[in-house]
Amino acid sequence: MSIKDRGKLKWQPALMLPEYVKLLNDVNKDYYRQVKPILDEYQLEEFENKIHTAMEFSSTVKFTVWEDGFDWEYTGMIHRLDPITNLII
Numbered sequence: 001m002s003i004k005d006r007g008k009l010k011w012q013p014a015l016m017l018p019e020y021v022k023l024l025n026d027v028n029k030d031y032y033r034q035v036k037p038i039l040d041e042y043q044l045e046e047f048e049n050k051i052h053t054a055m056e057f058s059s060t061v062k063f064t065v066w067e068d069g070f071d072w073e074y075t076g077m078i079h080r081l082d083p084i085t086n087l088i089i
Contacts, residue, residue, distance in 0.1 A: 033069030
């Protein structure tokens with residue numbers, strides 16, 4: 001005889017207030033946040049050299065960018081650097 005289990009569904013209340021759902025999502029999001037990495041001058045100079053080399057030889061690059069506590073990965077080619085707004089295009 002097998003027991004039919006509903007899994008996580010049985011532990012969820014039938015009616016949840018939207019404020020409660022938002023609070024649970026915020027707590028979940030805050031749990032996975034990471035602290036901002038601290039880079040020294042040597043690491044920044046090494047990154048700049050790699051960026052300039054990739055731009056010169058039209059290589060594909062993969063960036064991991066810290067933004068608001070989370071790491072985002074971007075892959076692509078570098079066309080130019082904008083020194084005024086500090087953007088990589």
